[in-house]
Amino acid sequence: EDKVVQSPLSLVVHEGDTVTLNCSYEVTNFRSLLWYKQEKKAPTFLFMLTSSGIEKKSGRLSSILDKKELFSILNITATQTGDSAVYLCAVGPGTYKYIFGTGTRLKVLA
Amino acid sequence: GAVVSQHPSRVICKSGTSVKIECRSLDFQATTMFWYRQFPKQSLMLMATSNEGSKATYEQGVEKDKFLINHASLTLSTLTVTSAHPEDSSFYICSARVVEETQYFGPGTRLLVL
Numbered sequence: 001e002d003k004v005v006q007s008p009l010s011l012v013v014h015e016g017d018t019v020t021l022n023c024s025y026e027v028t029n030f031r032s033l034l035w036y037k038q039e040k041k042a043p044t045f046l047f048m049l050t051s052s053g054i055e056k057k058s059g060r061l062s063s064i065l066d067k068k069e070l071f072s073i074l075n076i077t078a079t080q081t082g083d084s085a086v087y088l089c090a091v092g093p094g095t096y097k098y099i100f101g102t103g104t105r106l107k108v109l110a
Numbered sequence: 111g112a113v114v115s116q117h118p119s120r121v122i123c124k125s126g127t128s129v130k131i132e133c134r135s136l137d138f139q140a141t142t143m144f145w146y147r148q149f150p151k152q153s154l155m156l157m158a159t160s161n162e163g164s165k166a167t168y169e170q171g172v173e174k175d176k177f178l179i180n181h182a183s184l185t186l187s188t189l190t191v192t193s194a195h196p197e198d199s200s201f202y203i204c205s206a207r208v209v210e211e212t213q214y215f216g217p218g219t220r221l222l223v224l
Contacts, residue, residue: 034212042203042215043154088153098144098213100154 002027004091006101014109017079021104023089024071033072034098035063036088043088046074079108113137114206116216123194124224130190131219133204139184140206144213145177148201160187194223 004025013019023033032050036043047056049065049072056063060079065072076083086105090098113136123129133143141162146154158179159167166179178190191198199222205213 036215042218045212045214048212090154097156097159099156100146102153105151 002091002099004089004099004101006087006089006104008104009102010105010107012107012109013079015080017108018075018077019079019106021074021076021087021089021106022071023074023091023101025089025091025099025101026070027091027099030067031092033065034090034092035072035074036090038086038088038103039084046087076106079106081108081110084108114140114204114214114216116204116219118219119217120220120222122222122224125195126193128190128192129194129221130188131202131204131221133187133189133206133216135185135206138206140187141184142207143181143187144205144207145179145187145189146203146205148203148218150201154203157189162187191221194221196223199223 007022011019032048034048035046037046047063052065052067060077063074074087084107086103088103089101092098115134115136117132121129143160145157147157148154156169157172157177160179160181162181162184168174176192178192181187201218201220203215203218205215207213
């Protein structure tokens with residue numbers, strides 16, 4: 001059975017801290033892994049990863065995929081209160097469907 | 111990025127009635143749209159994959175007669191919750207596949223069945 005597991009489930013940090021969110025997966029016919037940020041409504045797209053070892057970066061956020069060990073990490077440096085959200089990891093198992101992880105709920109305190 | 115809209119954003123209905131939710135791709139054509147359901151503080155659960163011009167593909171455990179999906183055009187997919195019950199109350203989100211594996215989500219519809 002395909003599954004995506006995220007850790008930690010929740011995290012509380014102070015502004016300026018750096019956080020690392022984890023996503024591990026077991027799926028057949030892996031195509032891609034996607035990271036989303038969900039605040040109050042629908043998720044917003046952050047990154048798509050398809051190749052191992054290539055870091056994707058956007059401002060203070062970065063992500064990398066390890067296809068051998070079947071996981072990805074999402075790093076956020078110099079966190080701000082606006083980073084508070086649920087971060088979702090989704091894996092596409094090859095049929096254009098996406099399996100979502102449980103999400104990591106991040107709270108950044110001022 | 112690509113824009114996906116949903117209507118209505120929230121709806122309250124009586125038990126036994128049917129509710130239709132629309133999902134539109136505003137600035138692109140989407141041959142494939144997805145419908146998700148999300149319970150409070152839980153992740154997105156894929157309900158079905160909607161393909162333009164053909165029948166939707168439902169995930170295991172999702173009743174196709176209960177959740178009717180129609181994808182009649184390249185910019186519109188609809189989800190109809192038939193004979194809604196309180197346990198159908200949830201947050202329903204659609205998404206459209208743009209290029210490769212990227213999908214963009216609509217803002218979601220919060221359904222409350224009394």
